Amino acid sequence: MLNPTTNQSTNRPTQTNPNSDLDFLNQIKTLDEALTNYFAHTLTVDNCLTRKLVSFQANKNRNYYRWYKYKEAFSADLVEYLIKKYPLKTGKILDPFAGAGTTLFACSALGYDAEGIEVLPVGQKIIEANILARSEYKEEIITGLERWLGQKPWNTDGETKKFEILRITNGAYSQETHQKIQRYLYEIENENNALKEILLFVLLCVLESISYTRKDGQYLRWDYRSERKGVRSTFDKGKILSFDDAINQKIKELKNDIPLQDKKQDLFSLLEPEKKAGKVNLLKGSCLEISPNLDSNHYSGIITSPPYCNRYDYTRTYALEHAILGITEPELIELRQAMVSCTVESKAKKILEINPTWKTAIESCNHQELLQAITKYLDYKRNKKELNNNGIYRMVKNYFYEMACIIQECYRVLKKDGLIFMVNDNVRYAGAVISIDTILSKIAEDIGFKIENILILPQGKGNSSQQMGKHGRQVVRKCIYIWKK
Ligand SMILES: C[S@@+](CC[C@H](N)C(=O)[O-])C[C@H]1O[C@@H](n2cnc3c(N)ncnc32)[C@H](O)[C@@H]1O
Numbered sequence: 133m134l135n136p137t138t139n140q141s142t143n144r145p146t147q148t149n150p151n152s153d154l155d156f157l158n159q160i161k162t163l164d165e166a167l168t169n170y171f172a173h174t175l176t177v178d179n180c181l182t183r184k185l186v187s188f189q190a191n192k193n194r195n196y197y198r199w200y201k202y203k204e205a206f207s208a209d210l211v212e213y214l215i216k217k218y219p220l221k222t223g224k225i226l227d228p229f230a231g232a233g234t235t236l237f238a239c240s241a242l243g244y245d246a247e248g249i250e251v252l253p254v255g256q257k258i259i260e261a262n263i264l265a266r267s268e269y270k271e272e273i274i275t276g277l278e279r280w281l282g283q284k285p286w287n288t289d290g291e292t293k294k295f296e297i298l299r300i301t302n303g304a305y306s307q308e309t310h311q312k313i314q315r316y317l318y319e320i321e322n323e324n325n326a327l328k329e330i331l332l333f334v335l336l337c338v339l340e341s342i343s344y345t346r347k348d349g350q351y352l353r354w355d356y357r358s359e360r361k362g363v364r365s366t367f368d369k370g371k372i373l374s375f376d377d378a379i380n381q382k383i384k385e386l387k388n389d390i391p392l393q394d395k396k397q398d399l400f401s402l403l404e405p406e407k408k409a410g411k412v413n414l415l416k417g418s419c420l421e422i423s424p425n426l427d428s429n430h431y432s433g434i435i436t437s438p439p440y441c442n443r444y445d446y447t448r449t450y451a452l453e454h455a456i457l458g459i460t461e462p463e464l465i466e467l468r469q470a471m472v473s474c475t476v477e478s479k480a481k482k483i484l485e486i487n488p489t490w491k492t493a494i495e496s497c498n499h500q501e502l503l504q505a506i507t508k509y510l511d512y513k514r515n516k517k518e519l520n521n522n523g524i525y526r527m528v529k530n531y532f533y534e535m536a537c538i539i540q541e542c543y544r545v546l547k548k549d550g551l552i553f554m555v556n557d558n559v560r561y562a563g564a565v566i567s568i569d570t571i572l573s574k575i576a577e578d579i580g581f582k583i584e585n586i587l588i589l590p591q592g593k594g595n596s597s598q599q600m601g602k603h604g605r606q607v608v609r610k611c612i613y614i615w616k617k
Pocket of ligand 1: 202204205207229233252417436438439440471472
């Protein structure tokens with residue numbers, strides 16, 4: 133077996149004590165090339181993996197999946213593509229980072245039972261609404277939606293229900309829209325639980341479109357029309373929908389979609405007509421807390437996409453939704469901290485206190501020369517005050533340690549021969565490309581997985597304009613890892 137810690141082309145050992153940017157970057161490059169060579173037999177460009185397929189975009193034309201635009205989702209088509217390419221044994225599928233539940237519903241439609249863990253209330257609500265829309269309550273939901281379309285109770289006079297306003301959501305709507313949201317929230321309280329949940333979900337689906345904000349990865353971007361104090365923006369988000377238009381459209385969309393089978397699955401002919409959809413179960417909370425309690429050797433497959441190590445702050449971008457769901461300022465901070473470290477504000481978690489057996493995962497990280505070289509470099513740049521945010525060092529380091537623990541749990545809960553599919557992006561900080569794909573694959577291998585494939589998207593991504601300006605353009609891989617127990 134090749135030693136991934138020496139430069140394969142020169143066989144020159146890597147420098148141990150770099151003391152300049154160039155030394156550090158050369159060391160990282162050498163170790164990175166060695167690890168890439170080590171996994172060369174598994175790294176393949178898959179031309180079917182378009183950016184559309186590996187993002188929410190391909191969901192836009194599929195009923196159910198198109199309702200809530202979860203920007204960080206992958207598509208149901210992708211799940212179907214992967215299962216067709218690497219058939220999974222019958223049984224239960226897990227997604228420890230369930231998001232909007234794409235894995236859960238796509239697998240269920242193919243006859244698998246599916247279980248998802250999601251920490252954010254917005255994702256949980258999307259999944260719960262989708263479970264209801266496919267349940268025995270669907271007839272009464274359709275009737276209720278028709279009634280709401282006819283009566284438009286939010287336009288009648290009556291009482292209102294106030295909702296939480298967070299510091300970062302203050303001023304997000306025009307006064308008229310704000311008033312209608314409050315009236316709508318009051319009226320849905322009179323409905324039975326199933327319809328109430330669906331109507332609340334409908335509201336979540338339209339919040340961005342009726343607000344002065346746009347989700348922009350790390351934060352909410354404010355439109356110049358907002359009356360929010362201190363906003364001096366020139367950003368024009370385009371048409372801001374009226375409450376009536378947005379709610380009407382969305383209710384119609386649900387009402388029309390619910391009676392239909394999602395058409396796509398027929399194309400793949402994976403499910404015989406008489407085969408029943410699998411059960412979907414949601415576990416609410418952090419997978420770091422929940423996964424240690426899952427049964428060993430239980431799941432046939434895992435299809436997942438963790439948050440990327442890219443500073444995206446879901447708690448900020450989904451703040452409008454969380455405010456409507458009654459999440460307070462301190463609760464939002466707690467949620468940010470419960471997520472896998474992916475923002476510069478994430479603090480280290482006491483992972484060994486959660487589960488002492490994660491020593492194995494931690495040891496694997498401690499012995500990963502490339503990972504150690506990267507974190508030393510980021511620490512060195514932080515000490516020189518040359519990172520554009522000091523939290524980047526901590527985020528990158530903790531991201532790997534936490535992901536290693538999750539990978540160890542994934543290994544434990546999978547059945548023998550079970551597969552894990554993981555979608556993730558490489559990143560770049562301070563000029564160093566961080567090969568999340570090969571580093572996590574090495575950790576997975578140390579834990580016991582066989583690395584089947586690292587499928588590369590033909591179209592990589594450039595990374596931020598700041599980085600490109602400073603360090604020149606370099607394509608950063610986006611991949612799907614396939615590991616077997
Ligand atoms: C890339 S998104 C997954 C999207 C999903 N594949 C879909 O199609 O909707 C990552 C998800 O992981 C969730 N997440 C982050 N940290 C988590 C944790 N510790 N436990 C459970 N979920 C977490 C985020 O809230 C987010 O919804």
